[in-house]
Amino acid sequence: MDFQGYVNLVNKACCVMSIKKDKDDIGEIRIVCANDMYKKSMGEDRYHDNMLYSDLVPKDRKFDQFVYDTAIEGKPRHTYVETKALESWTDMILIPLVQDEEYGYCQFMFEFTKDPDPDRLANVNIDTAAEVIKNCAIFRSADNFLVALSSVTENLRKKSDAERCVVIGLQEEIKKVSVLSESIMDGYKPMREILPTIPYEVVTSWIDTVGDSNCVIVSTEADMVALEKRNPEWVKSLRHEEVYSICFYPMFQNQRPIGYLYVVNFDTMRLAEIKELIELTSFFTTSELITYNLMKKLEDMSSLDMLTGVANRNAMNNRVDQFVVDANLSHTPYGVVYIDLNGLKRVNDRYGHEAGDQMLLNGAQIITEVFRGDEVYRAGGDEFTVISFSNEEEFYAKVERLRDKMSYPNDITCAAGSYYAPIGGDIRKAMSIADAAMYLDKEVFYEEHPELKSR
Missing domain, CATH: 3.30.450.20 (PAS domain)
Structure with a gap:
């Protein structure tokens, strides 16, 4: 020819x-x-x-x-x-x-x-197009991204005749990986249990293995051997979990990886169809994940105190509102602690606000350490509030531990007032009682140490 x-x-x-x-x-x-x-x-x-x-x-x-x-x-x-x-x-x-x-x-x-051409992206077989449109509709109509993502992964797994479909989120700045969603066949170990056993370095190496391609596909033993030459540690973990086929797509934002979407042990006889389905779905999922990450970051910024890293007053007020409207929550035993750092104004005046900020940060770390697992809020200035769901004995033991760590002559001291509601009740009243006790404690402190009072 x-x-x-x-x-x-x-x-x-x-x-x-x-x-x-x-x-x-x-x-x-x-x-x-x-x-x-x-x-x-x-x-x-x-x-x-x-x-x-x-x-x-x-x-x-x-x-x-x-x-x-x-x-x-x-x-x-x-x-x-x-x-x-x-x-x-x-x-x-x-x-x-x-x-x-x-x-x-x-x-x-x-x-x-x-750039990606929408008309060309849409030029797929009718079955794939229908599935992609269905998944897009799930995202567009859902109020909760993670709930929608759960439905999409379930659809992808079933359509691919796969053992599992997983979406992993990646936060490089804090070196955190997490399973955002997964769908697995009955009897198989969840990825949420497997992922913590995989070293972070192995997870991040997946991106380098993709290299100049846009995905990793293993459909034969020869493919697995070829992948093993490039990333032996990854293949070691795949073989350990009895993975014999994988269609794996990374998701990027501004050239930085933000997650992975993949199916495992799928119908390799339908490789081209499944590759097309996973690829197009990852394209739209990436867009949704970027929006989700942005909204979550904005939510975190609105509820976190940027200096100390604990929840801020806005988050505390929202939590109080939850107690007011949620009968089950308001009838749960809880304890409240009001904490005021002693001498912040004196430190600011003598050593500058940078030293005062460091004092706030150190104080927040001590409070968070003592009340590990409880809710810690910076109510404003040098004041912190704790809401604890520990039992009464454990709650007061924590309060005493706080006093030991933040009493004179320690570098950072505080006044603290507490109240425990054994059958729940109006949290606003409990906070008022704890606040009043804290001010009494502060008065006693400055009576004993007048030289530390700001003038």
Whole structure:
């Protein structure tokens, strides 16, 4: 067959690719010939006929599988994917051609776009389109991102005939990874139990393993061996959890990873369809996750005291409102502590506000340590409030421990007033009683140490 004459008739970048038939693995893939548009797109000075495609662009196991499916199995393929190595999106079409005893051949056409094209993204098979639209509708109609994400992961797992579908959130700035959502078949160990056993360095290495590709796909043992060469620790954990196939997509915001979406032990006979489904869903899930992270950050900023890291007065007021409207909460035994650091104004006046800020930070750390597991709020200035659901004996033991740690002559001292409501009740009244007790304690302190009182 006149391959060169054939590609010259095509008005898009086009080449003919050959793949060597190999019973054990996907054989070597070469570019038999190409038209002028292909050579110009890829760099005429770098191209020559019958070259290994991997000498022109980075080798990609997913692309290898596509060529194999088309040239050897005779299955036409179309996909529109982000090609990170070329900093573009690529619309690819592969069409089967003839075979001989040693090689299979296919026509490969492509077109680059700098940014994702919505029309091309929508150009998928009808079943995939229906699933993607369904998942988008779930996100758009839900009031709670995590609830919606749970439904989406369930849909993806079932559609992929997978053992599990997982979405992991990644916060690089605080080195935290967490399972945002997962759907698993009955009888399998949840990822929430597996993830804590995987070192953080292994989790972050997944991004480097993806490299210039946009995903990691393992559908055969040969794929797993190839992945093992690049990331042995990851494959070690995969084999330990009896993973034999995975379709894995990272999610990015401004070139930084914010999470992963993947399915495990899926129907590998439907690889192309499942890859397309997971890829498109990850595209929309990324957008939703970015919005969720932003809203959560804004919520944290509105409820956290930026200096000390404990909850702020706004969060305390919201908590009090919850007690007022929630009958079950208001009838739960609880304790309240009002704490006022002694001498903050004196420190500010003598040593400056930086020293005063450090005093507040150190005081908050002591309070948080003593009342570990309880709710600690900075009510304002040098005042802190604690709401505790410990039993009465444990509650007062904590109050005494606080007095030991923050009594004269310790570097940081405080006045404290407490009240325990054994059957619950009006928290506003309990806070008022604790506040009054705190002021009495402060008066006693300055009577005993008048030299420490600010003038």
